[in-house]
Amino acid sequence: MRLSQFHLHTTKETPGDAELTSHRLMLRAGMIRKLASGLYIWSPLGLRVLRKVERIVREEMERAGAIEFQVPTIQPKDLWEATGRWEKFGPQLLKIKDRKEQVFCYSPTAEEAAADFARQELNSYKQLPVNFFQIQTKFRDEIRPRFGVMRAREFLMKDAYSFHLDDACLVREYENMKAAYARVFTRLGLDFRMVQADSGAIGGDASQEFHVIADSGEDALVFSTGSDYAANMEAAVAAAPGPRPAASEALRKIDTPTQKTCEAVAALLGLGLERTVKSIAIMTEAGFVLALVRGDHDVNEIKLGKVQGLKGYRMAGEAEIATHLGSEPGFLGPLNPAKPIRIVADRDVAAMADFVIGANEAGFHIAGVNWGRDLPEPEVADIRNAKEGDRAADGGELRVARGIEVGHVFQLGRQYAQALNATVLDENGKAAVMAMGCYGIGISRIVAAAIEQNHDDAGIIWPDAMAPWQVVVCVINPKQDDAVASAAAELLAELQAAGLDAALDDRGLRPGSMFADMELIGVPHRVVVSERGLAAGTFEYRARSASEAESLDRDALMAKLT
Ligand code: ATP
Ligand code: MG
Ligand code: MG
Ligand code: MG
Numbered sequence: 375m376r377l378s379q380f381h382l383h384t385t386k387e388t389p390g391d392a393e394l395t396s397h398r399l400m401l402r403a404g405m406i407r408k409l410a411s412g413l414y415i416w417s418p419l420g421l422r423v424l425r426k427v428e429r430i431v432r433e434e435m436e437r438a439g440a441i442e443f444q445v446p447t448i449q450p451k452d453l454w455e456a457t458g459r460w461e462k463f464g465p466q467l468l469k470i471k472d473r474k475e476q477v478f479c480y481s482p483t484a485e486e487a488a489a490d491f492a493r494q495e496l497n498s499y500k501q502l503p504v505n506f507f508q509i510q511t512k513f514r515d516e517i518r519p520r521f522g523v524m525r526a527r528e529f530l531m532k533d534a535y536s537f538h539l540d541d542a543c544l545v546r547e548y549e550n551m552k553a554a555y556a557r558v559f560t561r562l563g564l565d566f567r568m569v570q571a572d573s574g575a576i577g578g579d580a581s582q583e584f585h586v587i588a589d590s591g592e593d594a595l596v597f598s599t600g601s602d603y604a605a606n607m608e609a610a611v612a613a614a615p616g617p618r619p620a621a622s623e624a625l626r627k628i629d630t631p632t633q634k635t636c637e638a639v640a641a642l643l644g645l646g647l648e649r650t651v652k653s654i655a656i657m658t659e660a661g662f663v664l665a666l667v668r669g670d671h672d673v674n675e676i677k678l679g680k681v682q683g684l685k686g687y688r689m690a691g692e693a694e695i696a697t698h699l700g701s702e703p704g705f706l707g708p709l710n711p712a713k714p715i716r717i718v719a720d721r722d723v724a725a726m727a728d729f730v731i732g733a734n735e736a737g738f739h740i741a742g743v744n745w746g747r748d749l750p751e752p753e754v755a756d757i758r759n760a761k762e763g764d765r766a767a768d769g770g771e772l773r774v775a776r777g778i779e780v781g782h783v784f785q786l787g788r789q790y791a792q793a794l795n796a797t798v799l800d801e802n803g804k805a806a807v808m809a810m811g812c813y814g815i816g817i818s819r820i821v822a823a824a825i826e827q828n829h830d831d832a833g834i835i836w837p838d839a840m841a842p843w844q845v846v847v848c849v850i851n852p853k854q855d856d857a858v859a860s861a862a863a864e865l866l867a868e869l870q871a872a873g874l875d876a877a878l879d880d881r882g883l884r885p886g887s888m889f890a891d892m893e894l895i896g897v898p899h900r901v902v903v904s905e906r907g908l909a910a911g912t913f914e915y916r917a918r919s920a921s922e923a924e925s926l927d928r929d930a931l932m933a934k935l936t
Contacts, residue, residue: 375843375877381418382881384891394590396825397522399834403895405821412519412527419895420821422842424530427820428509430561430839431532438554440505440534445487447511451477453486457793466514480513485790485812488535492808493796499539502798502808503547507534509817524778524822525592532815537791537808539800544809548580548785551813555584555781558815563837564824567775569595570605570762571782580785584815585777586823595777603762607774778823779816786810825896834896835918843877845869845899845935848888852880862903865913865928872936893918899935 383404392398400406405420416424432442448470454460460467460479468480481487488506496502512531519527534551538544552568559566564586571583583606585595594607788807791797797805821840828835838844847869849862862878869876879888885902892900902914902923913931916923926934 377846377877377879378881380877382891382895383417384894392522394521394524394822394826395829396524396590396822399825399829399894400522400822403834405895406523412516412525414523414526414528419842423821423836423840424818426840426842427562427817428530428532431558431815431817432509434554434558434561435507435532435534437557438505438550440507440536440554442508443491443506444508444510445481445484445491447481447513448478449481449484449487451479453490453794454479457486457790459486466516468513468515481510482512482514483531483812483814484508484510484533485535485786485810486794488533488812489790489794489796489810492535492537492791492810493794496537496796496798496808499798499800499806503536503538503543505534505536505547505551505811507532507813522822523818526818529819530817532817534813536811536813537796538811539798539806539808541787541809544785544787544811548783548811551783551811552582555783555813555815559584559586559780562820562824562839564780564820565827566780567595567597567604567777569777570609572606572609579787582783583779584781584783586780586820586827587775588778588823588826589776590826591776591778593777593779595775597773597775598762599773605762606777606779778819778826780820780823781813781815783813784811786812828896832890833894836896836898838898841875841898842895843897844874845876845901846879846892846897847876848879848885848892848900848902850885850902850904852882858903858905858908861908865901865903868932869935872932874935901931 385402385404387402388398389401392401400420403419404417405423406414406416409415436442451460451469454463454467463482466482468482470478470480472478491506492504496504509530509532511528512533513528516525516527519525523529536544536547536551538547556566556568567585567587569583569585571581583593585591585593585606587595595604596607597604786809788809791808791810795807797807800806824837824840825834828837836842847862847866849858852859852862859880862880866876866878879892881888883891889900896918898918900916900918902916904914907913907925910925912925912927914923915926915931915934
């Protein structure tokens, strides 16, 4: 690949409306261009990365025994009505009419179509188990499409659907898929965690998510240091025994937003904390930190404030919260249960939290409040005593981290197959409804998530497996010096023959611009061929993640790269 024959279009300017680093860098590197809200064009550069992710996912799915198929993206309404999801999926489902006034949707996921295929194709238990997968465009009319391809409306997903005669077989395939997912994310070179999850609109019995760990992630995850307990906060809160009815009752009485916030905090504290609490941080989607506990002297003061300049939906550290609220040193202290609680809303707290997390170092109390922007019922839960990972139970500490959901596996059971009458004949010749599993990976989201995890001030730092090219040979002044150009071409051929995905930057840019481009687009290995180097018999090599370049002769270079 010669970059003079390719299309690269990088920019220095940071686009104004891109909040998230990955979104900014993908635009600056010229990987994506916006077509409309939540709809992105993948440039040739971006597509190279997307295809690498896709290939690894496909290879690991095939290695795990899944078989590729493909269903249409446009699907008939009656199929979705049969499972009740035409309604249940809600406004995320894009509905379309054809010229005959027949109604369709654009597939946001494909359990129905997969079950329809299974009922046509599978007749006997002897054909089971089987797992069909596709890598296909999905559309969800997200309420807030944002962060570029991270939360787009049209996106690329790998979705797989497995079919089984009995539950034990489903559980085995579920474990097999989890292992395959772990191989995918390991091969991609990402720092990831698997966590317990809520099954959401897809439904089913058991479900787990795979998250790329990144501070900017939209999901809060809880881990224990004492066991392998790890859960999405939503699932942790949902699973927790807690005085929800009382808290819901308290929330229902509230009318003004400020009061609602205060009451919610009171409800949290009213859960009866036995341990001391150092701070409660309340984060809203709009990026406000709303509360702090002042646990000093004669009162426990909860200070609520609207915080400027904090963006995104995440946890903040105590120090950061204190800074943003303009608190004096020593403001934070342990809550004293013997003293009254005073709530101070000293600024205009107009925006409401839709998910509230309180955490503290002293007691590892974590609580969630959901005012139900999407849910009908407000919920408050206290997972302090949850059977899952409390300090006392496993001896460890609960830790909170942020994650980006990149994969999700579900044991669906028989709900879809039942609704669509997908049966096979069992050993006794009797019709049996098949058990189903489904397994998703957000291929396009992975590209953005990888950047969130791997970047610096100069740009993207791709893990080798995802890079548009593993190595780029940069030629200094190619046209004026044939010896340099031909040495570079020779090196390129040699790298390619060694199995590397290599390119030659023969665009004739000044070294500074050329290097800046390669750093921005995240090429993991750079080799410079120059007249001076040739005279000395060396190439200048630099790993994207290294601070210094090194001079290597051909053998040392090849040894380094292969
Ligand atoms: P989220 O919680 O982020 O909305 P989800 O739980 O709705 O995701 P699933 O139904 O589990 O998503 O779909 C499988 C995978 O598809 C997700 O794990 C995620 O990686 C990806 N995905 C879902 N929605 C989007 C989107 N709007 N843009 C890009 N990828 C997405
Ligand atoms: Mg979603
Ligand atoms: Mg989710
Ligand atoms: Mg999910």
